[in-house]
Amino acid sequence: MHELGVVFHIMDSLEKVAEENEVTGISKVVLELGEVSTVIEDYLQNCWKWAARKRALFAEAELVVEKLPAVTWCDDCEKTYPTVAHGKICPYCGSPHTWLLQGNEFNIKEIEVY
Amino acid sequence: MKDVRILEIRQSVFADNDRQAEALRAELREKGVFLLNLMSSPGAGKTTTLMRTIEALGEAFRIGVMEADIDSDVDARTIAQSGAKVIQLHTGGMCHLDAAMTRQGLEGLETGDVELAILENVGNLVCPAEFDTGASRNAMILSVPEGDDKPLKYPLMFSVCDVVLINKIDVLPYFDFDLEKCREYIRMRNPDARVIPICAKTGEGIDAWADWLRAEIRSWRGSMQ
Ligand SMILES: Nc1nc2c(ncn2[C@@H]2O[C@H](COP(=O)(O)OP(=O)(O)OP(=O)(O)O)[C@@H](O)[C@H]2O)c(=O)[nH]1
Ligand SMILES: [Mg+2]
Ligand SMILES: [Zn+2]
Numbered sequence: 001m002h003e004l005g006v007v008f009h010i011m012d013s014l015e016k017v018a019e020e021n022e023v024t025g026i027s028k029v030v031l032e033l034g035e036v037s038t039v040i041e042d043y044l045q046n047c048w049k050w051a052a053r054k055r056a057l058f059a060e061a062e063l064v065v066e067k068l069p070a071v072t073w074c075d076d077c078e079k080t081y082p083t084v085a086h087g088k089i090c091p092y093c094g095s096p097h098t099w100l101l102q103g104n105e106f107n108i109k110e111i112e113v114y
Numbered sequence: 115m116k117d118v119r120i121l122e123i124r125q126s127v128f129a130d131n132d133r134q135a136e137a138l139r140a141e142l143r144e145k146g147v148f149l150l151n152l153m154s155s156p157g158a159g160k161t162t163t164l165m166r167t168i169e170a171l172g173e174a175f176r177i178g179v180m181e182a183d184i185d186s187d188v189d190a191r192t193i194a195q196s197g198a199k200v201i202q203l204h205t206g207g208m209c210h211l212d213a214a215m216t217r218q219g220l221e222g223l224e225t226g227d228v229e230l231a232i233l234e235n236v237g238n239l240v241c242p243a244e245f246d247t248g249a250s251r252n253a254m255i256l257s258v259p260e261g262d263d264k265p266l267k268y269p270l271m272f273s274v275c276d277v278v279l280i281n282k283i284d285v286l287p288y289f290d291f292d293l294e295k296c297r298e299y300i301r302m303r304n305p306d307a308r309v310i311p312i313c314a315k316t317g318e319g320i321d322a323w324a325d326w327l328r329a330e331i332r333s334w335r336g337s338m339q
Contacts, residue, residue, distance in 0.1 A: 005241065009131060009212070013130045014123075031127070038240050038241070106128070107125065107127065109122075109123060111120070113120075113121055114117055
């Protein structure tokens with residue numbers, strides 16, 4: 001459900017961009033998606049295909065998702081570690097006082113237009 | 115052959131909504147309408163807490179309620195019994211409200227004379243946290259049966275909230291919910307969030323919640339000049 005709402009948001013934003021840049025069609029949309037973002041890529045692709053059929057501008061637009069790795073910072077030992085492998089607990093000192101540095105991004109990187 | 119070019123966008127998917135939310139927040143400030151966005155999992159007690167809130171603050175403020183639901187009007191009918199102004203928003207399958215939908219809701223509510231507008235967001239701990247509605251303050255309800263580890267599992271929700279109501283404390287004896295541990299987890303995610311244990315069913319703790327809300331509305335009004 002979240003993915004469909006998000007797809008509508010992306011398409012709304014890009015329709016504005018297309019208007020401002022006198023674009024007639026979009027052939028590719030490149031997104032950056034953090035590894036631990038709340039969005040699931042497979043769902044996103046499915047929702048994209050469904051929504052793209054209903055909007056002329058996106059009829060031929062391929063969706064490309066580039067993954068960004070998630071990295072967590074430990075407040076106690078001041079080291080960073082890969083989030084997905086270790087979760088919330090620091091693998092170096094066992095502390096739970098940790099923060100996500102990057103990995104929940106969800107950006108529109110670029111589009112290919114004609 | 116089509117003449118293809120690349121346009122760099124480099125903006126968050128949420129950037130557009132964030133801009134609309136900022137604009138709405140500024141407008142509401144001008145009009146003097148305090149908007150509270152109330153979020154939680156399904157069934158945590160949003161509607162019950164709202165009824166108690168209207169009871170406690172209905173004399174002090176003219177209250178308008180927006181009930182967001184995927185496809186029913188059960189909650190709106192409940193709220194209507196309190197005498198408060200209420201409007202049902204159907205999200206058409208969407209799992210959250212964005213700033214544009216909130217704006218439409220406020221227009222439908224005819225906020226002319228409303229001083230405190232409350233949005234009951236869709237029951238969900240993920241999506242509403244991503245979409246700024248333009249609210250003056252964000253509140254969430256975590257109910258005891260959901261477990262004390264939710265701040266760890268849904269960090270974003272807890273980090274966007276100004277206040278966390280821990281509801282259904284009447285059932286604490288039956289669950290292994292550790293209130294102090296929960297406070298600690300919330301503090302880790304958001305040191306500024308106020309935590310208020312309540313029982314919407316009996317009304318316990320509602321005074322503290324109403325005091326908090328009253329004080330926030332005052333300080334929001336005070337910072338207007
Ligand atoms: N034991 C107990 N039950 C409660 C309390 N508050 C609410 N409930 C019950 O929890 C159920 C859900 O409450 P609602 O207020 O409808 O919850 P909600 O968050 O509005 O639910 P949705 O709108 O469906 O997401 C109802 O059966 C309430 O009576 C409480 O403090 N203690
Ligand atoms: Mg409800
Ligand atoms: Zn550490």
